[in-house]
Amino acid sequence: MKPFKKNKKEAYSIIVGCGRLGANLANQLSEKGESVLIIDAAKEAFRKLSPSFAGITLVGDATYLGVLHEAEIEKSSAVISVTNYDNTNILIAQAAKELFGIERVIARLYDPERECVYREFGIDTISPAVLSMKEIDKLLGFESGSEENAI
Numbered sequence: 094m095k096p097f098k099k100n101k102k103e104a105y106s107i108i109v110g111c112g113r114l115g116a117n118l119a120n121q122l123s124e125k126g127e128s129v130l131i132i133d134a135a136k137e138a139f140r141k142l143s144p145s146f147a148g149i150t151l152v153g154d155a156t157y158l159g160v161l162h163e164a165e166i167e168k169s170s171a172v173i174s175v176t177n178y179d180n181t182n183i184l185i186a187q188a189a190k191e192l193f194g195i196e197r198v199i200a201r202l203y204d205p206e207r208e209c210v211y212r213e214f215g216i217d218t219i220s221p222a223v224l225s226m227k228e229i230d231k232l233l234g235f236e237s238g239s240e241e242n243a244i
């Protein structure tokens with residue numbers, strides 16, 4: 094796989110947080126041939142990336158504007174913030190949207206009650222609790238909209 098280098102022509106996604114979710118997502122996108130830049134505050138976190146990962150890694154606290162500038166966030170096509178802190182993910186998502194005008198912004202939120210607030214700002218959110226609930230419903234056969242469950 095050809096390593097990706099940032100330039101004006103190539104669209105790339107920025108992932109913030111190289112934890113279990115971020116690293117898997119980065120590996121998967123890179124495997125599909127997408128250009129990815131992944132940021133993590135801890136250098137060791139990048140050990141989770143697969144040896145074939147062809148993107149760029151950047152060590153830094155992404156709540157600092159300097160780090161986002163270094164990532165050339167304004168040139169990215171999508172920003173996905175999946176650190177382990179809701180407030181951090183929201184801060185980064187809002188900066189991406191409001192300061193840098195990025196269209197596709199996704200933030201992970203552990204607290205599902207805050208989801209609706211951020212949707213109003215045009216930030217898509219994913220909540221592990223909500224996704225798990227839906228999956229459990231599906232496994233139990235209670236999935237909404239399913240004809241078998243219609244009264």
Ligand code: AMP
Pocket residue numbers: 109110111112113114115132133134135138153154155156175176177178181
């Ligand atoms: P996990 O809980 O496994 O999804 O991992 C979350 C990752 O987010 C960890 O590798 C953290 O080092 C990283 N992280 C947390 N806060 C920040 C931040 N402000 N900037 C960059 N990475 C962060």
